[in-house]
Each structure stands twice: as C-alpha cells, then as structure tokens.
Amino acid sequence: MIVVDIIVAGLILGGLYATVALGLTLQYGVARIMNLAYGEFIVAAAFGAWWLFTANAISPLAGLVVIVPLAFLANWLIYHLLLMPLVRRARSREVLEGDSILFTFGLLFVMQGVMLSLFGGQLYSYSYLLVPIDVIGTTVSANRLIAFAFAIVIGLGLYLVLTRTRAGTAMRAVAVDPRSARLVGIDVPRMSALAFALGGALCAAAGVLISMFLTFSASGGVLFTMKALIVVIMGGVGSLLGTLVAGLLLGLAEVATARLIDPGLTLAVNFAIFLAVLLVRPTGLFGRPSS
Amino acid sequence: MMKTLTSTLAAATAAAMLLGGAAAAQDKIKIGYAVSKTGPNAPGAGITTIPNYQLWIHDINEAGGIKLGDAVVPIEVIEYDDQSNTEELVRAVERLVNQDEVDILLTPWGTGMNLAVGPTFNKYGYPQMAATAATDRAYEMGERWPNSFWMLGTSTMGANSLAEVLTTLKGEGKINDKVAMVSVADAFGIELAAASRPALEAAGFDLALDETYPITTQDFSQIINAARDSGADTFVAFSYPPDTFGLTGAAIAGAYNPAVFYTAVGTAFPIYKDNLFHDNVDGVIGIGGVDIDDPKFQDYRQRHVAVTGQEPDRWASPITYASLEVLQQAIERVGKIDREAIIKEIQTGTFDTVAGEIKLDRNVNANVWWAGQWQDGDFHGLAPASMKGAVKPVAPKPAWKPADK
Numbered sequence: 001m002i003v004v005d006i007i008v009a010g011l012i013l014g015g016l017y018a019t020v021a022l023g024l025t026l027q028y029g030v031a032r033i034m035n036l037a038y039g040e041f042i043v044a045a046a047f048g049a050w051w052l053f054t055a056n057a058i059s060p061l062a063g064l065v066v067i068v069p070l071a072f073l074a075n076w077l078i079y080h081l082l083l084m085p086l087v088r089r090a091r092s093r094e095v096l097e098g099d100s101i102l103f104t105f106g107l108l109f110v111m112q113g114v115m116l117s118l119f120g121g122q123l124y125s126y127s128y129l130l131v132p133i134d135v136i137g138t139t140v141s142a143n144r145l146i147a148f149a150f151a152i153v154i155g156l157g158l159y160l161v162l163t164r165t166r167a168g169t170a171m172r173a174v175a176v177d178p179r180s181a182r183l184v185g186i187d188v189p190r191m192s193a194l195a196f197a198l199g200g201a202l203c204a205a206a207g208v209l210i211s212m213f214l215t216f217s218a219s220g221g222v223l224f225t226m227k228a229l230i231v232v233i234m235g236g237v238g239s240l241l242g243t244l245v246a247g248l249l250l251g252l253a254e255v256a257t258a259r260l261i262d263p264g265l266t267l268a269v270n271f272a273i274f275l276a277v278l279l280v281r282p283t284g285l286f287g288r289p290s291s
Numbered sequence: 292m293m294k295t296l297t298s299t300l301a302a303a304t305a306a307a308m309l310l311g312g313a314a315a316a317q318d319k320i321k322i323g324y325a326v327s328k329t330g331p332n333a334p335g336a337g338i339t340t341i342p343n344y345q346l347w348i349h350d351i352n353e354a355g356g357i358k359l360g361d362a363v364v365p366i367e368v369i370e371y372d373d374q375s376n377t378e379e380l381v382r383a384v385e386r387l388v389n390q391d392e393v394d395i396l397l398t399p400w401g402t403g404m405n406l407a408v409g410p411t412f413n414k415y416g417y418p419q420m421a422a423t424a425a426t427d428r429a430y431e432m433g434e435r436w437p438n439s440f441w442m443l444g445t446s447t448m449g450a451n452s453l454a455e456v457l458t459t460l461k462g463e464g465k466i467n468d469k470v471a472m473v474s475v476a477d478a479f480g481i482e483l484a485a486a487s488r489p490a491l492e493a494a495g496f497d498l499a500l501d502e503t504y505p506i507t508t509q510d511f512s513q514i515i516n517a518a519r520d521s522g523a524d525t526f527v528a529f530s531y532p533p534d535t536f537g538l539t540g541a542a543i544a545g546a547y548n549p550a551v552f553y554t555a556v557g558t559a560f561p562i563y564k565d566n567l568f569h570d571n572v573d574g575v576i577g578i579g580g581v582d583i584d585d586p587k588f589q590d591y592r593q594r595h596v597a598v599t600g601q602e603p604d605r606w607a608s609p610i611t612y613a614s615l616e617v618l619q620q621a622i623e624r625v626g627k628i629d630r631e632a633i634i635k636e637i638q639t640g641t642f643d644t645v646a647g648e649i650k651l652d653r654n655v656n657a658n659v660w661w662a663g664q665w666q667d668g669d670f671h672g673l674a675p676a677s678m679k680g681a682v683k684p685v686a687p688k689p690a691w692k693p694a695d696k
Contacts (some may be wrong), residue, residue: 122337211542215537251510
C-alpha cells in the first residue's frame with residue numbers, strides 16, 4: 001500500500017509545514033514584519049515545552065495552554081516596544097519590510113545568544129507518545145498524528161477568527177490595503193500589533209507541537225525560518241489558504257520523492273516546485289497581483 | 292606592494308615569536324582554541340569537545356599548571372566561537388596565533404573543520420590533535436601536515452568494524468545476508484557509505500537498499516518503510532545526531548524491528564538513552580564504544596560529570612580528553628614550549644590516557660572503537676574485537692516497546 005503510505009505521511013508532514021508557516025503568514029502578510037527571528041521563536045517555544053515536560057512532568061499539550069498566551073503577550077510587547085518606532089517612521093510598506101528585516105536579523109542573534117547561554121549548544125529532544133498507530137493500513141506515530149490534529153484545529157480556528165470576527169475581517173483588510181483600511185475606520189497599527197502577536201502565538205504553538213517529535217537546539221532556528229518562508233512565499237503572502245496548500249504540496253512532494261525516487265532528491269524537488277510556482281505566479285499560488 | 296608588506300609583517304611576527312620562544316622561563320602558558328559554540332556544529336561540539344576542554348583546563352588549574360622542567364606553569368585560556376563557519380574558524384586561529392600569541396592551540400569540532408584549519412596549524416607549526424575528525428584521508432593528511440594527528444582513525448576502519456560485527460552475527464545464523472543502508476548526504480555519511488560498500492560486499496552481504504538523504508531531513512517514516520520492504524535483517528544508517536534520533540523515533544513509531552538496528556553519530560550520546568529512548572535502547576548498535584568496565588574510563592566519567600554536569604559520550608569524548616593528555620604529556624616531557632620537539636614527541640612517544648595506551652602510527656591513532664551496542668543500559672564497545680573490553684554483539688534486538696510516557 002505504497003500510495004496510502006505516501007498520502008498519509010505526506011499530509012502529516014505537509015500539515016506540519018503549514019502549521020510552522022501560519023504564524024509567519026500573519027506577521028508578514030498583515031503586520032508586514034518580515035520576521036527573520038521566526039525560527040528562534042519556534043525553538044524558544046520548543047524549549048519551553050521541553051522544560052515543562054522534563055522538569056515538571058507537564059505534557060506538551062497541556063503546555064500549550066501556558067506557552068501560547070505567553071508568546072502572544074511577548075510578541076505584543078515586542079511589537080509595541082521595539083517595532084513601533086520602525087512602523088512610525090516607515091513611509092511605505094517597502095521601507096518597513098526592509099527595516100524589519102534588519103531589526104529581526106539582529107533579534108535573531110540576541111535570542112540565539114540568550115538560548116545558548118541558558119541551554120548550551122546541545123541537541124534537545126524528549127519522547128512523548130512515541131506509539132505506533134495504524135491509519136488505514138499504514139503506521140504513523142501517535143505524537144505526529146496528534147500534532148497534525150492540533151494543527152487542523154488551530155488552522156480552522158484561525159480561519160474562523162479571520163472570516164467570522166470583526167477583528168479578523170479588519171486584519172484581512174489591512175493585509176489587502178492598509179491605506180484604504182484606514183479610510184474605513186480601521187485602527188491599522190492596533191490591528192498590525194494584534195496580527196503580529198497572534199502570529200507569534202501560532203508560531204509558539206507550532207514550536208510546542210514539533211518539539212514532541214523533532215530534535216532541536218538553540219542554534220537550529222534558521223531551518224524553520226527557511227521552511228516557513230518558502231511556504232509563505234509559495235502560498236502567496238497573507239493568504240491562509242495559500243499557506244495550507246503550499247505546505248501540503250511540499251509535504252506530499254517530499255514524501256513521494258523520498259519513497260519513489262530517492263530521499264537525496266527531496267530538497268531538489270521542493271525547490272523545483274517552489275521555483276516553478278514563482279515562475280508561473282510570481283505572487284504565489286493564492287497571492288494577489290500587486291497594484 | 293601590499294603583498295610584500297604582508298609577508299614582511301609575517302616574517303617579522305615569526306621572528307618575534309622565535310625570539311619569544313627562546314626567552315627565559317615562561318611565567319604562563321597561553322592556550323587558545325576556536326570551536327563551534329553556535330551554528331549547526333554547536334550540538335556536537337557542546338557534547339563532545341567543549342566539556343572535555345573545560346575538564347582538562349579544570350584539571351590543570353587544580354594541579355596549579357603544566358609542568359615545564361622543575362616549574363609548574365599556570366595556564367591562560369582564550370576561546371573564540373567559529374560559528375560553524377570554516378572561514379571564521381581560520382580567521383580566529385590566525386588571530387590566536389598572531390595577536391593573542393598563544394603557545395598551544397586546541398582543535399575545533401568535526402571532520403570538515405579540522406581539515407579546513409589544517410593548513411593554518413601547519414603554517415605556524417602548532418600540533419593539531421584532531422580528536423573529532425574521522426576521515427579516510429587521515430594518513431595522507433598526517434603525511435602532508437606532520438604536525439597533525441588524527442585521533443579517531445579512518446572511515447575504512449569504521450566500515451570494517453561494522454562488517455566484522457555483521458559477519459559474526461551472520462555466522463551465528465542470526466541475520467540474513469541483506470543489508471538496508473542509508474546515509475546522510477554530508478562528508479561523514481558519504482565517506483562511510485563509500486567505505487562500507489566494498490567492505491560489506493567482501494563480507495558476503497548484499498545491499499538491498501542504498502540511499503542517501505539530505506542533512507535537513509525531518510521525516511524519516513518513508514526511509515523506515517523502504518527499509519522494511521527491502522527484506523533485510525540489518526538496518527544501517529550512517530547518520531548525524533538529529534537523524535539518528537529521527538530514524539530511531541521513526542523505527543519505534545513504525546514498529547520496525549530488524550534483527551540489527553545500527554545508527555551512527557549520536558547513538559553513543561548519553562541523551563540517546565536518558566532523554567529519548569530510555570529502555571528501548573537495549574540492542575541498538577551504533578558508532579563508537581568504550582570499555583565500560585575499565586576503571587580509568589569510570590574515573591574519567593565521574594570527573595566529567597562532576598566538573599561539567601553532563602555525561603561524556605561513549606565515543607569521541609574519551610578520545611578528546613585522551614588527545615589532551617597526549618598533548619600535555621608531550622609538553623611535559625619536552626619541558627618547554629618548543630613546538631617542533633613537542634610534535635616529534637607526539638609522533639614517536641607512547642602515552643598513558645583515559646582511552647588506554649596511545650601510540651600513533653604515522654600520525655594516526657588506529658586503536659579506536661568503531662562499533663558498540665547498548666547492552667544492560669550502557670554503550671559497550673563491540674569492534675574491533677581486538678580492543679580490550681570488547682563484548683559480543685547480541686541479536687536480534689528486542690522489539691521496540693511503545694514509549695508513551
């Protein structure tokens with residue numbers, strides 16, 4: 001049942017990629033902060049989950065309840081205290097994007113340094129729910145399956161927030177056109193701060209979920225930033241659906257390549273798909289053409 | 292013009308250093324090193340290299356210093372982060388030599404890093420104790436750079452040791468003649484896979500699966516499924532620590548139970564058992580090994596834990612500390628910081644270390660463990676079987692227990 005193997009494993013890996021990228025979609029798509037320290041936030045959350053689990057015997061799923069709100073608060077503060085001056089002086093989105101890249105590039109090293117001094121350079125990992133589970137004839141580990149289920153819940157929750165609530169609609173308006181959003185009475189800076197903080201909370205949730213089955217270290221954040229960037233850009237900046245589709249597509253392609261051709265070609269295939277999408281649709285799968 | 296100026300400067304520095312070396316008794320010995328405290332090499336350096344440097348420095352300070360003739364000379368340590376970047380590493384080592392004017396250099400972590408910095412050590416004539424580099428070019432490098440010492444042997448030794456273990460098990464009828472082999476697409480995995488193909492073939496094994504995967508791979512379930520489908524009783528992965536953990540996790544989650552389950556770097560790390568797989572580790576074979584019952588190792592282990600707060604790994608950790616012991620004993624035998632004489636002593640001398648007696652063969656330490664197995668809760672050396680304290684391989688590995696805690 002090679003096909004079932006590939007589809008199940010591909011969806012689960014793709015779901016993981018999409019989860020990792022969701023937060024960046026909000027931060028970049030709405031708040032226009034190209035957060036290069038994104039992976040460091042993921043790793044920080046993973047450390048949080050690790051600490052709760054190994055030192056306090058709190059399961060990572062329960063840890064979400066603590067870590068996610070904390071991350072929301074921390075990101076909200078970061079936006080208000082550190083990013084606001086950049087937002088105020090930026091004359092256009094492009095300027096803000098450039099400034100935020102420089103700022104978060106610095107933030108990356110600060111966070112990495114703090115984590116290195118706290119945890120050292122070792123690899124961290126713990127085993128939680130490492131139990132084989134049979135899914136329509138193929139075996140999947142319980143921790144990945146649960147992470148996938150949580151990712152679906154989180155993604156769905158975010159979709160509902162964005163489409164069914166006033167704040168969500170306002171955020172989408174800011175993503176599409178901040179100037180016009182202002183004209184209809186939307187408090188753009190407030191919405192941007194909210195989107196950045198919400199993105200940070202999602203990022204932390206992803207960090208907690210992947211810590212259940214991936215090895216991480218204080219200096220390993222860049223890898224997550226890269227994956228998230230590819231998914232976000234391929235899906236179309238600011239598009240939730242795009243992030244989801246791009247994540248799943250990459251996951252399926254990676255698993256199929258590993259199984260049918262050679263695991264050595266997974267990276268090549270991933271980047272080939274990325275390039276092909278950008279050649280055909282420069283703004284990504286679901287991106288709006290810039291005016 | 293610039294070039295002449297630089298070379299004049301270099302000559303002047305060299306002359307100054309020679310004069311400095313010839314000057315009267317030293318009041319301190321400067322020791323410097325650059326190692327990966329950040330970047331992708333940081334986890335390996337954080338487990339194997341840095342704690343042993345700390346322990347060694349601690350031990351020297353306890354003793355008051357290094358013995359030079361009749362005097363005990365205290366040390367001063369200068370440390371830089373190479374950021375896992377070879378150019379940064381070379382720059383840092385140049386700075387250690389030219390600006391900090393260190394007397395002794397310690398080495399960075401990893402095969403690639405030690406190869407990259409080889410020319411610099413050689414140019415300035417510092418002994419290079421490469422304790423975490425496993426390469427088939429060890430003998431060639433030792434010849435090209437007579438100041439370089441390759442303490443972890445060659446990849447071919449690793450491949451032969453694995454073949455030795457598998458041949459024993461096949462002879463006992465415990466495994467069939469098929470092997471599923473995967474390797475990480477990085478210098479280490481490529482070299483070991485390349486050395487293993489002929490070694491396994493010569494031992495009468497057939498490679499039912501032979502694949503590589505990129506270093507950033509996060510999903511190993513398909514590799515495990517492909518290995519299961521291959522019909523091999525033996526699973527071999529020339530992996531790096533994150534993939535070692537990922538592959539083992541995927542094998543447990545996929546209830547994949549081959550008679551022999553081998554993963555490479557990281558299997559002998561204490562966290563493999565303590566933080567990750569607990570009682571599931573028994574029977575897993577991996578790269579490295581130690582003679583657990585050797586009182587010297589036990590004494591070293593206890594001091595390592597007491598000083599650094601963490602367990603040494605069961606492969607390159609004792610070798611790293613032993614290479615520092617070799618260096619220190621050579622310095623003390625020479626009785627002064629005369630690097631040429633120290634290099635000569637390391638080449639020809641015999642040294643008593645935590646990893647046993649070390650006598651280098653053409654600048655390469657050939658007596659190293661290359662295969663070990665988790666048995667009764669610790670990682671014991673299996674091969675080469677000629678090593679003191681080698682235990683017999685056990686197969687089949689007990690089936691994985693679901694780890695639900």
